Amino acid sequence: MQYQATVKIEQKPGMLDPEGTTVKRALEHLGYASESVKTAKLFEIVLEAESAAAAKQQVDEMCQKLIANPIVDKYSIEIEEKK
Amino acid sequence: MKIAIIQFGGTNCDLDVLHVLKDVMGLEAETVWYKQEVLNGFDGVVIPGGFSYGDYLRAGAIAARTSIMDSVKKLAAEGKPVMGICNGFQVLTEARMLKGALTTNAYPKFRCHWANLRVETLDTPFTSRFKKGELISLPIAHMEGKFYAEEADLAELDENERVAFRYVDENGKATEEANPNGSVENIAGIVNEGRNVLGLMPHPERASEAILGSETGRKLFESMADYITENF
Numbered sequence: 001m002q003y004q005a006t007v008k009i010e011q012k013p014g015m016l017d018p019e020g021t022t023v024k025r026a027l028e029h030l031g032y033a034s035e036s037v038k039t040a041k042l043f044e045i046v047l048e049a050e051s052a053a054a055a056k057q058q059v060d061e062m063c064q065k066l067i068a069n070p071i072v073d074k075y076s077i078e079i080e081e082k083k
Numbered sequence: 084m085k086i087a088i089i090q091f092g093g094t095n096c097d098l099d100v101l102h103v104l105k106d107v108m109g110l111e112a113e114t115v116w117y118k119q120e121v122l123n124g125f126d127g128v129v130i131p132g133g134f135s136y137g138d139y140l141r142a143g144a145i146a147a148r149t150s151i152m153d154s155v156k157k158l159a160a161e162g163k164p165v166m167g168i169c170n171g172f173q174v175l176t177e178a179r180m181l182k183g184a185l186t187t188n189a190y191p192k193f194r195c196h197w198a199n200l201r202v203e204t205l206d207t208p209f210t211s212r213f214k215k216g217e218l219i220s221l222p223i224a225h226m227e228g229k230f231y232a233e234e235a236d237l238a239e240l241d242e243n244e245r246v247a248f249r250y251v252d253e254n255g256k257a258t259e260e261a262n263p264n265g266s267v268e269n270i271a272g273i274v275n276e277g278r279n280v281l282g283l284m285p286h287p288e289r290a291s292e293a294i295l296g297s298e299t300g301r302k303l304f305e306s307m308a309d310y311i312t313e314n315f
Contacts, residue, residue: 015186015231016186016187016189016229016265018187018188018189018190018191019187019191022191065148066140066144066148067140069141069144069177069184071183071184071231071232071233072184072186072231
């Protein structure tokens with residue numbers, strides 16, 4: 001079965017996000033107030049697996065080994081069957 | 084004595100380090116392309132600066148997962164010295180050979196200037212030629228140099244005097260103004276538990292010849308060469 005995994009990488013709470021802060025400030029210049037702006041990275045990974053659970057497990061390993069840095073990042077994974 | 088200088092795609096300070104080790108200091112040194120997977124016959128390693136793999140994903144992340152890094156880990160496990168400069172420091176943290184992580188500068192700009200540093204420990208193969216607390220100046224050139232470590236790791240680094248260099252002002256004080264990138268506790272360089280792996284953001288190879296304005300950086304390579312001569 002083919003699945004699409006959507007991986008979202010965010011910084012852990014408390015980490016500085018200079019890009020988010022700069023965008024927040026630029027938005028204020030345009031007249032938009034916001035409580036906070038945070039950046040995140042999104043990866044879409046298409047893979048073969050026997051089940052959604054197996055796909056999630058594989059992608060979780062990918063996150064731990066490469067895609068995220070556990071010291072500064074947190075990540076979430078969503079799995080969808082690819083039609 | 085033979086020192087390996089690792090080249091990844093996007094490394095760009097490799098020839099500067101080679102020039103210092105070979106032409107300036109008269110040591111035996113060779114550049115090693117990352118696809119050459121073994122480091123037999125080498126007594127030390129320098130991972131030079133640059134932008135390996137375009138800083139994709141995170142600075143140093145891709146290079147840290149190449150198989151030559153297994154050989155670098157093996158060499159380090161033998162007690163041989165490994166120095167990571169700038170992008171090399173990022174590679175060493177990403178490879179988990181050093182604690183912490185290097186993230187985007189607090190003010191997200193490429194900072195390229197001389198930085199004042201304080202030598203925090205002489206008990207490493209890279210700092211033995213300095214004096215404790217010595218104030219030196221070395222060039223920095225980076226955008227992802229903000230050192231961060233979790234509290235427990237930071238405590239361990241402090242407790243065992245594993246911080247090698249801190250950013251300071253001209254009076255030797257580790258102030259916020261003297262911190263070019265927002266590094267926690269003004270940390271500019273650290274060593275591993277065995278003390279034979281050093282990562283630092285400043286570029287000692289750019290301050291190793293009088294004609295370039297300073298010979299201070301050469302002391303790091305000289306200390307490293309002393310250590311190799313004494314131990315291997």
